Amino acid sequence: MTERSEGTVKHSAFGAESDEGGLRTKQAPGVRIDGLTVVYKTTAGELPAVRDVSLELKPGTITGIVGESGSGKSTMALSLLNAVQPPGRIAAGRVDIDGLGDVAEFKGEQLRKARGRHIGYVFQAAQNSLNPLKTVGKQLLDLGRSHGVEDLRALVREAKELLGRMGLDGARVLDSHQHELSGGMRQRVGIMLALVLNAHLVVLDEPTTALDMITQANILKIVREVHAERGLTTLVITHDIGVVAEVADRLAVMYGGRLVEQGPTREVLADPQHPYTRGLIRAIPRLVGDINEAQALPGRPPTLATVPKEGCVFRERCALRMDVCDTVDPAARPYGLRIVACHAVDQAVKVPSGEGEHA
Amino acid sequence: GGGATNKSSSGGGGGLFTTIDVNRPGIDASAPPNPYNPKGNAFPGYTTMKLGFVVNHLTDPNKALPGMAASWEIPPDNSSITLKLQPNAKWSDGKPVTAEDVKLSIAIAYTQGSTAFAVTPGAAGAAADVTVVDEKTVKVTQDLANPSPKFARGVLDTTVLPSHVWNTAVPATIWDTIKAARGEGPEAEKAREDITKLGQQVIAFAPQKDVAGGPFVLERANPGEALLVKNKHFFNVANVVPDQVKVLNFTGNEQIWNYLSQGKLDHSGFVAAPTDVMTRIKAAPGSEVIKGYSPVAVSMAFNQSKKPYDNVHVRRGLAYLIDRDQVTKVASPEGGTAATTTSGIHQKAAGSWIPETLPKLEAYKPDPAKAEEEFKQAGLTKKDGKWTLADGSPWKVSMHAPAGFSDWLSAQENIKSQLIKAGVDAEVVTTADYPVYLEELAAGKYDVGFWLIALGPAPYDIFQRLYGVSNGWANVGGKVKHSAAGKSGNWMGGPEQIEVDGAKVNPGELTAKLNSVGPEEAKPIMSQLAQAANQDLPVIQLWDYINNQFVNNSRFTGWPHDDELLRMGQGVLPSGVWIQQGLIKKKQ
Amino acid sequence: MITGTGITKTFKQRGNVLGSREVQALRGVDFSIPKGGAASFIGESGCGKTTLGRIIAGLEAYDDGRISINGTEMSSLKPKDRQPHFRRIQMIHQDPYSALNPTRTIHQTLHAPLKLRAGQTGRDARWIEERAAEVLALVGLDPGSVLSRYPHQLSGGMRQRVVIARALTVDPDMLVADEAVSMIDVSLRLGILALLKDLRERLGVSVLFITHDVATSRYIGDDGEMYVIYRGQVVERGPVDTVIADPVHPYTQSLLSAIPVLHGLEEPGSQPVVPVEALDGSQEPTGCLFARRCPFRRDRCESERPVLQITEGAPQEHACFYPERRDVIARPMSGV
């Protein structure tokens, strides 16, 4: 049950031709989320956990979504598979995936087939995403049967290669039950199951939460490498900016169900525009430098019930709060390569229009 | 209720006769066809035959219907009985019934102890000798050391078993042992021990197959019921109508009510039933309740070693308080008639035995005033409407009854409520079951309990319930010994001498005398005892039982209606006797 | 002043009839935390940080070694008499959700220990109430709005503050904060860390900080000491900033290498150390505990176990035969 470090892996495995016609030929799809609103039914009526979110995942990129607990990250990730669990539902918006269409409209078999084969999902609590009574191998076969894979042997071979790629002994892992695997191994099995059917869009919900540092670094490395090797479009969801900074090309920041800022990771990190992003980055403890530079955000993140119904969701904790914030929900506007939803930023852009396009 | 009985009257010819065995514990599939096994699947009257089937004549204890014995002769001095067996009697396997069978059956009876065949020294009415006169004749003589007028009854009430089956149950030398056991000294004692041991053996004896002497033979039994089929070799087979008999197991009164109201039973012994249920039963097509004399009465008995029941005035007071009509109406409206008075004799028999005395007895009609007077005489005082003992301590009439006896419990509940209304506190306490009840009763643990009396027809049997062992008088070898209250089963604890119309009498001695006198001599003694009981009230006679039998005329007719045929000796299924006697006919 | 020497602890996992597994959670750990001082324990999951913290807080028995609190040697006392000493060391649990009794209001939660204290010091009910408000104010909460609430009516950060307030009711000498911020929202973590630091400065409470997030350990005070623990052994120990900036033990280095780099703000170190294997506690090596995973191991590492020591060229204590400085940590990009 030891994990081998990479290096001994045959990379050719990924290039090998599969018998399933067309599987290999697929391209990394682009995804366009448009005006997505997801509501949960509560005692206080239907409340939005994700509100009017638009986001584009460019083919072949890794996008990271960060946000605090309850900001709607998982809800949004699930929406990508049209899998929001009752009492929640997608109330509005589209989720267009290249080669599939608007997933939000999908139903029944069509939806099921899309999941797994086209969209891989790595679960937030990957620790528990396996059936405790069945070996990984058996679950793999179930997966294959569900998707009409004819050559199950090839599927197993593929799985073994994937696991081997991630530094695990494939045969051994396939023969194991979940409780026989460590957290890091389970997470890798989760990634394997998301990819084994050759999905090219992968959603990872908090892939490293509850793992310790070294394992986390290991998993992140795997995510990055597999992404590159298989040509994927990847969405990583996390509350830890560090994780995003490690892997993501683009970064989207969520707060109270809204996307408050998105853009290329480096740009956002280096020059955050939205006061929340700024606060979030400033709140990261740093290894070096003056510890007084880092500051906690005042106040506390909202819950479904306390998210303001109108106006800016962040205003309670915002240093730049203006009157308009109380009544008008700031629209998401382009800011260079970025999109920011903040009245203050709007003004800043309007006034010194010439500069600041590139930081 | 079962649905199976109707649909499969598979027997043919005379059809299927359905009855129920009200004796408990009932049919047990695994039990052997052994009449002595407590759970044994032998059905007296159907599969097993007695020499004669004793019936309940009002005054003659030796009256019986012919069984294996076709006829018998008893000399006037009651010293012997000569039995003539049925000339054609055969066992169900075709072998003839012989005098030897009878002799072995008597030997086996000895191991179990019976009235006529007991090894207990000096037992009253015991046989002295058994002689096989010829192939079909047996003579039994009585041991005249302590004779009993109902000796013949004891002999006739013997089950006849096939010796070719049962000879393995007891050793060939059994008669020697019996003889030895009837003597005295250590050898006799040893012999008696052997007999007891044989008794256990006999109880456990399990013949492979039923060899029946009666009109039917056991085909099979399961836990709920037994199937009997006609015995082709039965001597009176020509007059036996049903081809098959289904004997159901008694599991509760409600089960019988259910069967009866659905008309499923051709005959059933009596079980108490509430009025409404009775109405339903009677409404079933063909249903009939036939009534006859039952030589039993129930009484409320006192433990006179406990205060205040030692005082006759208290007992009389209670007698004046209890409305027996109401008690009977609540507790046993069908099965009994309220006792007109306490005489110690069933009132029907009392009319024959003591016609002159009966009207003179105090009736103890409900009369609170008299009761109050009696209580006062006993020194009881009434405080706040409640009677208390002479010393001022509270008084509660605590009545005991065994749990399953619903009519007794109803009666006690009713008496309780009557007494409480009259200012006498009362309670009903149940004992888990009858054996424990008897044991605790005998141990003197109860103040007041219910007690069966007037067990006719023999005069001695009638009064020994009041003035016998339970009240201190033991009749051993014809000699009466009195033991003190609380000793040797004397739980009634009455005085040895009581005053009857000013004269002191010893009721125990008088009762013992009944055991050896003829009917005419018995009458004055009974009159005296009845008066004694009436005045001293060791018990309050509550109601006299009526013998009811449920029958159904839809399939069979010819049910007997006279008293004597209705109730047979202990444990006999009367319908079997009626059938073998040829009384029962197929309904045309 | 709390010191410990040679603390060992072995857990016997209760197995079935035939065998029980033993886990060596601590193997002779020495530590010393001065009054008002700070120390942090870092290390991978399962390396014994919590166990050590619990032992220090008196919540767990230890097999061997000695602990002295303010000069009193604990093992010389009867278990009963240790209690008051250990009460001076309060544990702040990782999970603020389970650390507060959901059926009791904050008032009730604070009231119980205060009452005990009031009984010991002969103070009255009024003092209890005042003190309750005081400790809440100390942790930056508004007593008026918090006292009558149930834990579920508070956010994670507020709960953690209440937990700290509760610890303060007994005027502790030391707080043991076990992953005290890992379950708190990112934006609020620093607030709690700042509070701990503040308490240190204002009340002179020393703080023992347990974490696997190395960076946070800086925030309870730069005068603190850092203990890097691996499989029950302290492998490196020294002032926080020194250990972070200048680690010499390959294990410390791999821990620091694993910290995600904030690309755009930071540049990764040039010599990252990646362990060869994952942690596998089932084998008991004879030599250096880290040898199997160490990319730099040599023969000696397999046969001999290094002890914590100071060698030339390294300012801090370490347990490595071949200590070497490597540039592992990410540094802020110049110009940002």
Add this chain to the structure above:
Amino acid sequence: MSIVLESTTATMRRNFWSGVWRVMKRKPSRMVGAIILLGFAFMAVFGPMFYPDLLPDDADLISKPPSWAHWLGTDPQGRDVVALVVKGSRYVLLSAAVTAVITVVVGTGLGLFSGFKRGRWDTVLMRVTDMKLTIPGLPLLLVLATVWKFSNPFQMGLVLGLLGWGGVARAVRAQTLSLRERGFIEAARGLGLSTPHIVGKELLPSMAPYIAMNMLIAVTGAVYAQVGLFFLGVLPYESDNWGVMLNLAVFQAGAMIQPLALGYLLGPLLAILLLTLGIVLVVDAMDEIFNPRLREE
């Protein structure tokens, strides 16, 4: 300030009851259940006072079907069935209460002790509990009925209670073990709070829904068991007792075959069903009542 604080305790107490009220109001079924249970409690405590010690009987009205005068008819003694049910409720509910108290006290006590102390005591106690749980209750009761007389509701309750604590002890121990691992228990120990405080104030309230639920279940179990025993007729007859009524109704009044006597059967039967219903409905609310989070919502 302190005045404000002192009043919080009172407010909280008030809040608790208003919370309970809120929880009960949340579903109409719970209200129905609570009303039923209160009705039974009232019936057991005060019901018998409405009737004379000795119920009036009427030999002319034996086993009568329901009528205006006698809603459920009369028994074979000519007594009113409703009156019998009411009078009988005291025995049943009193012994059930005794059972519940013993079950809960012994079960909770042992469970807490075992789970809290752990170690050798725990092992021993749990082995004993396991053994106890292995012995099937009803047969054991039947056997015990031959020795015990169960002459009053207290004894009955005592025996049933002593037979019934096993499950509770197990459950409470499991709960204790899991709660013990919770931070707040450890914190309380670290703060030097006394064991009675920890057990009484910290552990017990967290287990209150559990215990309350078990108590209600124990009540139902006790009612069934004792009525059943009397029904089977293995216990000595008791006047004014539901089980005896059932027994008499079935085995003496023929209620099962005799629709006219159905009232006599229905009396205790409906009482038991209603009690069951009440408990089932109320158990549903226990979790919410004792959990402040669910209560306040």
Add this chain to the structure above:
Amino acid sequence: MTVIARRLAGHLARGIVMILVVATISFFIVNNIPGDPVAARYEKLIEGGMSPEAARQATAVMYGFLPTGSMWEQYLSYMGGLFRLDLGISVTRPGAPVLDVLTDAAKWTVLPVLIGTLLSFLVGVIFGVYAAIKRTGKLGDALAISGSLLHGIPQYILAMLLVVIFATLIPILPADSPVDILFDPGWNAGYIGSLAEHAVLPVLTYALSAYGGWILAMKSSVVTVLGDDFILAAELRGMKRSIVFRYIARNAILPLFTILALSLGLLLGGAVFIEKIFNYPGLGLLLIDAVSLRDYPLMSGAFLLITAAVIVANIVADLFYTVIDPRVRSGEEVS
């Protein structure tokens, strides 16, 4: 496999201890019964002029264990008999060894209980799944409430209701003996049919009274499993509904199997009411009869057998769990 063997050994050891404990308890209960029948009979024989030795022997024939001698001697001889499977001789059926009587009765209990339980298990589990999946709908609610109520109604009341309805008001089913005597026993349609017909009501009662428990247990088990992440994960991987359903069912039913085994053990003794009301000649009725007729050897024998059944069921349940749950199999405990 060693885990299984080890567990089995432990269970057997504990089971034997348990049997001994129960035997001891019942021995002492029997010895403390008021109006001790053994002593009473012994006394009677003595009074009847028998020598102490003979009386002792005569009583021994009846009761299967010695009534005299010190309590210890009696106890030891009783326990000795136990090891030889000798439970003594029934009092109400002299000559019949208790063990034979018990096995006779047990066969009447086992079959209906088994059928009734399995039936209710099957139906309850299926409806339970349904109630869990539709738990927000009307039908799910109705199922759950019906479950709670049936679960709450005491068995004897259910049995009585069934008798009243199907045997009295609309007499279409028998409720008396276990089979019609008129059919020849054996493998013929009539006999089997009659057996079946007579078993309908008892089986139905078992089934109905257990059904409520199953539906509730299954519902809550399914709801728990539905909340487990791996189910959502399977759905998100696009697994077929049938496969996901199997995952749910298998994981949800696992804890129920244990309860099933245990309840089968308990039902042997729990059949008391049903057998009493339907006059079904099984162990329960036997026990009541033994109690009400004070047949002590039979009583303690029946009690022992019933307890043994529970112990065996416990062992079976645990081993079963060990076999089907990989977590237990590998020696890890799951709570």
